Amino acid sequence: MTKITARQRQILWLLLEANGEITAVKIAEATGVSVRTVHREMEDIESALESFGLDLIKKSGKGIQLSGPEAGLAELRLFLREEKPADYSGEDRKVFELCILLEAEEPVKLFTLAHSLKVTVASISYDLDELEQWVRKFGLELVRRRGYGVEITGSELDKRRAIGRLAAEHLDLSDLVGHGSLTESNPAFRVLLTTVGQAKLMEVENTLWDMEWKWTSELPEIVYMEMLLALAVTTRRIELSRSIDSGAEAGYSRVSDHRNIAGAERFVQQLAEVLELKIPRVEILYIAGLFDRVQDSFSSSGYAYGDIELMEIVYKLTESVVKRTGLPFQSDRTLREGLLEHIDPALKRIREGTRIRNPLLGPIRRDYEYLFNIVRAAVEDMQLEHQIPDEEIGFLVMHFGASAERLNQLRRNVRAILVCASGLSSSRLLATRLTKEMPQIEILGNISWYEAARLPDEDYDLIISTIDLPIDKERYIKISPLLTAEEIEKLLSYIQNITLREREKGSSGEPGHAAREEASLERLRSYKGILDEIVSLLERFRFHPIDNKGMDLSATIVEMLETLNGNGVVGDAGIVLERLLERERMTSQVIPDTALALFHTRSSHIHLSSLTLYRLDQPVILEGDTEVRVILLMLAPRRLSKESLEVLSEISALLLNSELVQLLEERSETEIRAYLSSELLHFFQNKC
Known part of the structure; x- marks a missing residue:
């Protein structure tokens, strides 16, 4: 068996000591990491268990369980007691190396990296071979010379793009904004969070929110988060004196309308005071350009319009799935809007070669196997320019699954707000699962984590989230988008013992009535x-x-x-x-x-x-x-x-x-x- 990391050892002990199945959510809570990280570790764990003759049994709606002969389980226990875990997995090492090199002012010796990671120089050299292609995607170069060391060269803007991509590939929303993070259990990700400026991210976000700009509140959450991450990276780079060299590099073109310079100046002035940081003029132009690009990157606050190529992809995909299933998906405007919002950034990620992670892929393939195969066949029939990975097919299945499960609305008495990390697909799937399993819940809508943190209590009875939120844990309940049987019981208990009692204590019904009246008036305005x-x-x-x-x-x-x-x-x-x-x-x-x-x-x-x-x-x-x-x-x-x-x-x-x-x-x-x-x-x- 190859060396295992400390986190993998924790997970294995939890599986060994569990009396039956244990969910990925509980493993994540026990180990202090995200659910996505747990699923990512399972692949290596399954491979490691082969030498003991053991398997992982994954039961939809129940969880994960170790399976195999008692002798194999005993051998695994002995191994875990005696084997010293590796400090870093191969993936963790590469994250660590990239962070160090992207922040370094001068070449770093291979020996220094090897010493920090407790591996051989040969292992570092092998890692760098694999990282070279990743670095090139951003117009950067990995320079290695004997006696000189190794460094990443290129423009400051390209380095910032690379840092943002590294965060997107390895960090969850919970890691960036939740109370729980990877910092306690994984030194490589502790370095990554430092590199992206996570320590100041919430201060940046609060300053951005204080601007009270209408356009920021209209941004899709994924776009808002990308912008926020870019701003956090910018503040970190300025702290390190890695400012942009010239105004030309900031790239501020005439067709941008020059509409955000004044706003950027106000934002930077307030941010500089909050962070006690001197921000150069060229960074103001860069941030103004960033605001322009963000506004241009979404055409319709969640509704794509005018992009005929994108419209045609959605039309053909939907028609192909309709022919294979006989279900009238083409009449579902909610499905069309969801696909339009999802597919545009998805194709961008695929074209750029961004690693796509879907922590729900395994459960989706089990619970929606028939639909998964249909969507996969429909996508292949379209003969798109790039190969679509299974992870992305899984997200598309969630959209079609939500549409297929959408039932007639029943009268409800608990108003709930959803917060989902995986975007519109997971929120709509969770909404339809809740409609089916718990008709007493009225889904008011899906909002972002930053809106949830500021939502007045009288606007809802319950927040249901799939991620950790930067608010008191008593204010929300965390479940998975697939809504397991165990989570249904947990949610019912929460509603009965907390939500309904709080509502009875809090009012005699008038605020609820007033809220309903306001919601009705808002619908009429719409x-x-x-x-x-x-x-x-x-x-x-x-x-x-x-x-x-x-x-x-x-x-x-x-x-x-x-x-x-x-x-x-x-x-x-x-x-x-x-x-x-x-x-x-x-x-x-x-x-x-x-x-x-x-x-x-x-x-x-x-x-x-x-x-x-x-x-x-x-x-x-x-x-x-x-x-x-x-x-x-x-x-x-x-x-x-x-x-x-x-x-x-x-x-x-x-x-x-x-x-x-x-x-x-x-x-x-x-x-x-x-x-x-x-x-x-x-x-x-x-x-x-």
């Missing part, structure tokens, strides 16, 4: 917002023929934007033109198998949402040498309500309907408006 956006878009919809003979794409768009003069839609047409051209260079906007393209953008220089159709006398050539003769132009302001974004998303999805495409290519303005009116009315009625 319906009004959707209806107002539909009506205003349809009233402003216009069709224009364009004589673009001899014009290139840029000149054609200029001609298109001139038709909007005088109606209050566009402010600075030059910047809007640049953003439209930039988006066209980034991704195809052509509707598949048509001569129609959707050009769209959002900008602070756009004042009203607008939908305009143009038929060209001469086709224009887009990226990939594709010709289009019809362009649908969709413009929207930078700041836009969730309801408005839902409407834009619905219109984008309608473009995959051949009937609408034919109307846009051939029919009159009146006929097109009538069709859109009918479809959007149907959309609105389904929302109510």
Whole structure:
């Protein structure tokens, strides 16, 4: 048997001493690590147990149990008593090495690394061979020379990107913001948390929240967390005097609208006071650029719109699963919105080669084996550019599983808020599992950990979380997204003994009634917002023929934007033109198998949402040498309500309907408006 780490030894003792099965959640609590870390360790543990003739039996809904002959169990006990554990696993060593090298000011001797990790120089050299390719992905270089040592060279921005990726690959939300972390049991991850600036992360987050910017509250949690991590890394690097060298490196382009410099200055001024840190001007420009990129990275606060390539992937995937199952997934708008939100960042992770971890993959494959095989086959049929790993298929299965299990809503009497680490897929699966198993719970919605930490008590009866939260443990209950039988009992007990008693003690019913009234009013406001956006878009919809003979794409768009003069839609047409051209260079906007393209953008220089159709006398050539003769132009302001974004998303999805495409290519303005009116009315009625 190879050497085991101290953490693996802890887990093995827990399994040996357990009377029956023990859940990964309990193992995580006992060892002070995350559930994801427990699942990650199980693979090495299973391999190690082979030499003792032992197996791990994993029972869905119950937990994990050691299995094998008594002689093997006795031999394992003897081994654990006598064998000195390794301080670091191979994976831990690489994390440690990367952190040391990314923070070092000068070359580090191999002997120094070997001494710190208590391994041979040859082991360090072998690790560095494997790390070289990972480092190159960020434009960095691993330099090794005899007598010189080893160092990572490259720009400061690339080093920050590498540190952020290292955190994303190895740390959970609980590790970064929860009370429990890896620091007590794993020295390698203690170093990683230091490298990413975790000690100051909550101070950075509180300062960011104190800005009271609307756009930050609208960010998807994964985007908010990536931004927060980048800011924490930035403060750590400034503490180490690793500031960006020049303003040019901060990369602040004209098409960014220069909209966040003033905000970044206020944020940095307040942060510098809180942290007692001097922050150079170039870092203010870098942070302003970071804010710009974050705002540009999400188009719709959870609702993708305008990305035809992404829409087509979701459409084809859903249709393929429908054909294999016979279930009407295509009618589930919640599923479509969830897939649109999930697949875009997922494809980005896959293209960048980011390691994808799904701690629920094992249970998903067992509990949803039939659906897993169907989704895997559907994805393979699409012949995407990159291979989709099983971990990602597992996340997609959670979306389809949630849709399949969605039942008629029953009357409920306990209002619950969900906080899930794995994003929308796990929250929706947990919500539908709760609906099925515990109909007395009304799921008010899924919120982020930072919103949960600030939510007024009267807004909910219960917080159900899949991660540790930075709040008192009495304020929430922690369970897994798959909701085991043991956890159902735990949740029922919590509701009966804590939630309902607290509610009875706290009020005579009036606050609950008032809260329900406010929620009803909020829903009415939301319906009004959707209806107002539909009506205003349809009233402003216009069709224009364009004589673009001899014009290139840029000149054609200029001609298109001139038709909007005088109606209050566009402010600075030059910047809007640049953003439209930039988006066209980034991704195809052509509707598949048509001569129609959707050009769209959002900008602070756009004042009203607008939908305009143009038929060209001469086709224009887009990226990939594709010709289009019809362009649908969709413009929207930078700041836009969730309801408005839902409407834009619905219109984008309608473009995959051949009937609408034919109307846009051939029919009159009146006929097109009538069709859109009918479809959007149907959309609105389904929302109510």
